[in-house]
Amino acid sequence: MALFLYLLKKILTLGPTFLGITIISFMVMHLAPGEPMSLQADFNPKMTPEMRERLRAQYGLDRPLHIQYLQWLKGLAVLDLGRSFSPDRRPVWDKIKERLPVTLLINVLAIGLILVVAVPLGVAAAVRHNSFFDQVTTVLVFIAYAAPAFWVALLLMLYFGVHLGWLPISGLHSLMGYEQMSGWEKLLDWCRHLILPVLVSALGGLAGMSRYTRSSMLEVLRQDYITTARAKGLPERKVIYRHALRNALLPLITILGLSIPGLIGGSVIFESIFAIPGVGQLMWTSVMARDYPLLMGNLVIVSVLTLLGNQLADMGYALADPRIRTGVQTED
């Protein structure tokens, strides 16, 4: 019951946050100097003031702001985000829809990689607190945290792509001979293309996550129940993996949720470096072309995805930790 009420409360707060996101997106679009229309009009030398007015009316830009917002919101409800300014004039949602899966795939793979590598690393560092291994990983984590991801991407391309020639450095699949490949060869080709992008997008999260795992683990290892478990004579492995790790992992769910915006934001950078046709690259091209409907559509969709990701993390935490949903405070 407590869980149900907790989830209900969470879902109810989702609404206002979502509305807030749309209001801010709408404000960015309309209050920034130069309205969405003016660029399209400026490019056309034959544009007269009357035509400009007519175009304004056609786009609904002559109406009061709150009416425009409601109109836009109504469109958003049925995923009608307007049409792109680019010559093909395709609906914005169609453009985003076809690029979303790639970005999501890379981010999910990156999160998987982060969990598989960072958690054992953090645990090992915590168990061997202040050892040589702990100090080396700490230094490496600091360096990985400070390294600009796009620079690491360049270095990896330089070494594995140009110098060794092992891995392709751009695109999602080979351009030549891709059609003739069998199913397995295609999959292998995809994997080879995805290695570097996934590695690069996971890097920052890897450093952060192993650091958090380490400090969370150290915190738990100090607790009385760990001492109790040891005093009972349990083997150390059991103490670490059965008693300590399960509790240390709980706060990491929240950290993972909080790292979603960074991961999605990072896709702008690595997708443009590796020429991957995802949402990040779409965002970049829309900024370069000043394609405002596409830009705002991207902004709204990506932030709503982030919101959902965060909510999922919150709910996962509530499912895993009864203290959260019942509101019981523990003494520290």
Added chain:
Amino acid sequence: MEAFNHQITKSLNHQITWLGRLGNNPLAVAGFLIVGLLCLVALSAPWLAPYDPQAIDTWHILESPSRAHLLGTDPLGRDCLSRLIYGARISLLVGIVAVGIATVIGTILGALAGFYGKWTDGLLMRFVDIILCFPSIFLIMAVIAFLEPSILNIMAVIGLTSWMGVARLVRAEFLSLRRRDFVLAARISGASNARIVFSHILPNAVAPILVATTLGVGGAILTESALSFLGIGVQPPTPSWGNMLTEGKDNLEIAWWLSMFPGMAILVTVLGYNLLGEGLRDALDPRIKSD
């Protein structure tokens, strides 16, 4: 009077101990030295740089590092070392000003939320939650698309999209401090709200703000370099480490030095600020150790 003197020596001791703790932490000292050295390089760029960073020399295009050009030359024959040195100015300037803006906004909103509590707090923190849902680089790009990409705009936009952490921090400090006895005493003796905030609560919240600010500079420098790398940040010919890396990317197959050195400069700078920030955190608040 005795008690008062005791208080003063105690606070002096406190100051000495946190500086002492900072000095005893080799990583923090390394961070401090890196940051200090960089500031020095940035300030004395005109005297340090062997060439004019904008001087085009078509006879020496894309030369690998040599005695004449220690870090090589770029596609226009400009000296990379000189551009790197002048780039330090841009990175530090953008980093520090952007974080300054973020700190001011964050402190004001956080103080309002923490001091007044109730619906002010609820409203402001909801606002923070909403802004945090936007991947900041998407928000920055959306705003930049409407503006001319200039150094001034970059600093403003990075500042305007990175104040949320400071706001949460200051709010938490204010929430815990406003119920303390010394605040109550000030209120009873008739101090105004402004006085309570500025001369009683805020000075006690300086330590965590300082830590967040130091760590924030590293983040802002990373953001600036990423934006410049994508071509929507600092515009050429003004050298910034980010836009130097764009040239590195365009000449990846033929000129490794263009990609190597600007990235190392960013790495070392951000590392310096992060080490200093972590060191400050450990030194200022012995209760919260990073491990």
